[in-house]
Amino acid sequence: ESKTIELSADVLAYVVSQLQGYSLLASPVDVKGIAYEEIVGSNLRGDRGEFFTPRNACRMAVEMLDPQADQRVIDPACGTGGFLITAMNHALKVLREQEASLWNDPDNPTSYEIEELYRKRAEYLSTCVYGIDLNPALVRAAKMNMVMNNDGSGNILQSNSLLPPHEWTDDFRSNLAEALGIDKASIRNYKTIEFFNVIVTNPPFGSKIPIKDKAILEQFELAHVWENDKETNTWTMTDRLQASVPPEILFVERCTQLLVPGGRMGIVLPDNILGAPGLGYIREWLIKNHRIVASV
Numbered sequence: 001e002s003k004t005i006e007l008s009a010d011v012l013a014y015v016v017s018q019l020q021g022y023s024l025l026a027s028p029v030d031v032k033g034i035a036y037e038e039i040v041g042s043n044l045r046g047d048r049g050e051f052f053t054p055r056n057a058c059r060m061a062v063e064m065l066d067p068q069a070d071q072r073v074i075d076p077a078c079g080t081g082g083f084l085i086t087a088m089n090h091a092l093k094v095l096r097e098q099e100a101s102l103w104n105d106p107d108n109p110t111s112y113e114i115e116e117l118y119r120k121r122a123e124y125l126s127t128c129v130y131g132i133d134l135n136p137a138l139v140r141a142a143k144m145n146m147v148m149n150n151d152g153s154g155n156i157l158q159s160n161s162l163l164p165p166h167e168w169t170d171d172f173r174s175n176l177a178e179a180l181g182i183d184k185a186s187i188r189n190y191k192t193i194e195f196f197n198v199i200v201t202n203p204p205f206g207s208k209i210p211i212k213d214k215a216i217l218e219q220f221e222l223a224h225v226w227e228n229d230k231e232t233n234t235w236t237m238t239d240r241l242q243a244s245v246p247p248e249i250l251f252v253e254r255c256t257q258l259l260v261p262g263g264r265m266g267i268v269l270p271d272n273i274l275g276a277p278g279l280g281y282i283r284e285w286l287i288k289n290h291r292i293v294a295s296v
Helices: 009-019 031-048 055-065 082-100 111-127 136-148 170-180 247-258 277-289
Strands: 073-075 129-133 155-158 196-201 224-229 234-241 259-267
Touching (some): 055 082, 082 111, 111 170, 129 136, 155 170, 224 277, 234 277, 247 259
Antiparallel strands (some): 224 234
């Protein structure tokens, strides 16, 4: 949606004069993400469990996952888009290397070869890069971030990623289906959303922002009560739902639902998921449903 800038001409000129000496693109950090953090302050951010991923962590995860130029990537809690941009730029670099290997003179491509590279870039950016966030201000920041990084507009959509797919708004389902090149009616429930090859995400966490909506919880095995057999130290899922579940636990399973079979995921999680005795069922579920390559 378009937002009008409501600053007077004088104020706008002053802001531009202050910023024009800096290159946001050449900066090694996500300047807009840091500015957003400063502006909203820890109070608002902490309430929503929003924290911005350090760029070196983004780079590490993306290089391990190695997204290719024909693979769909999504961050279902994308914030200002740091993880997504790192993944997008990685895939675009791979694409350029692949194209350059086909050129007659890799150092001096013809205008046709350059045109073909840009056509493939545009196709990648419009069909393979996806971000979702609940916060409309962050969605706008992410869109701006994408445009400023390699002109990728990507498909950045505003929604609650954890909602049952049939509760996603009509607009959201239409936009997603169009970008994916599928029939909107095929997005029915949590079993029919295996669309993505690569997921990189740092979901909101914290017991201060638990999910209590039964319609959301019943989509997830990890929202059930699990019982531990002390003798064998194995966990069994019961039919009962927990009354409330921290969002990061649900995001682990939602990301799994979004991946194609054999898809790859990098996710930032609080260490209690990997260590707390009472959360052993999550680790058992992870091991059963994934091949875990690394815990860093």
